[in-house]
Amino acid sequence: MREWLQDMQPEAQPLTRRAPPASRRVWLALALILLAAFLASRAGRPPVRRSASGVPQPDPRLEEATPAQPLAELARNAGLRRNPIPRARLVVDKSDLELRFYSGERLLKTYPIALGFGGLEGKQQRDDGRTPEGTFRIVKRVMRPEPTHWGDVWMLLNYPLPEDAERGLAAGLIDEDQRRAIAEAAERGDIPPQDTRLGSGIGIHIGGIEPRDWTLGCIALEREDGIEVYQQTHLGTPVTIQP
Numbered sequence: 001m002r003e004w005l006q007d008m009q010p011e012a013q014p015l016t017r018r019a020p021p022a023s024r025r026v027w028l029a030l031a032l033i034l035l036a037a038f039l040a041s042r043a044g045r046p047p048v049r050r051s052a053s054g055v056p057q058p059d060p061r062l063e064e065a066t067p068a069q070p071l072a073e074l075a076r077n078a079g080l081r082r083n084p085i086p087r088a089r090l091v092v093d094k095s096d097l098e099l100r101f102y103s104g105e106r107l108l109k110t111y112p113i114a115l116g117f118g119g120l121e122g123k124q125q126r127d128d129g130r131t132p133e134g135t136f137r138i139v140k141r142v143m144r145p146e147p148t149h150w151g152d153v154w155m156l157l158n159y160p161l162p163e164d165a166e167r168g169l170a171a172g173l174i175d176e177d178q179r180r181a182i183a184e185a186a187e188r189g190d191i192p193p194q195d196t197r198l199g200s201g202i203g204i205h206i207g208g209i210e211p212r213d214w215t216l217g218c219i220a221l222e223r224e225d226g227i228e229v230y231q232q233t234h235l236g237t238p239v240t241i242q243p
Helices: 002-008 022-042 060-065 071-077 162-170 176-188 223-231
Strands: 048-050 056-058 088-093 098-103 106-112 134-143 153-157 203-206 219-221 238-242
Touching: 071 106, 071 223, 106 223, 134 223, 153 223, 162 176, 203 223, 219 223
Parallel strands: 088 238, 203 219
Antiparallel strands: 048 056, 088 098, 098 106, 134 153, 134 238, 153 203
């Protein structure tokens, strides 16, 4: 009886895992390869946002983190000489808080700026904190080694202009002798008198752009932007400041 019961029990099977069929192994390997290829294709791709209509749009954070192309490189790509760029001229747009660097009629680069604390109207007199309007020239240039302070990169403009002098004379801010001195300085290409009630010391310098209305009437740039503009301009470079 005991022998019969022993014969009825199944033989003990080793506890080993059965290998998957060959076809299953092939499909698993293929799936892993496809997953790796997909992850590789996504690596380094900029994040994409979508508008309400579903149109893909670049992430603005990525655009902000992208460094601007150097002005000298932009000029080289345009086939222009550098240091300074030929036919350089600057246009300051007060409404847009921008300084635009042109070579002739070709716009090369745009920079954010800060202006005077007195608002966007044109300068009238000393200490009003306003940035003047008109077409000026750079009449003095200063750049010190390793500049950090606003005065370390400095491009003085020939304010006041003869038209400012005419206005000042009509308003009783200056006398005829002062008006004549300003007009004669403009004819000679000199720095106009800086001691009248029309104001003085208007220029382009570094110092940052926050807040956007911190200067006494000058045009302020970020440090690297100011150095770049200084390096590519010269005495006599025209600067148009418009509303």
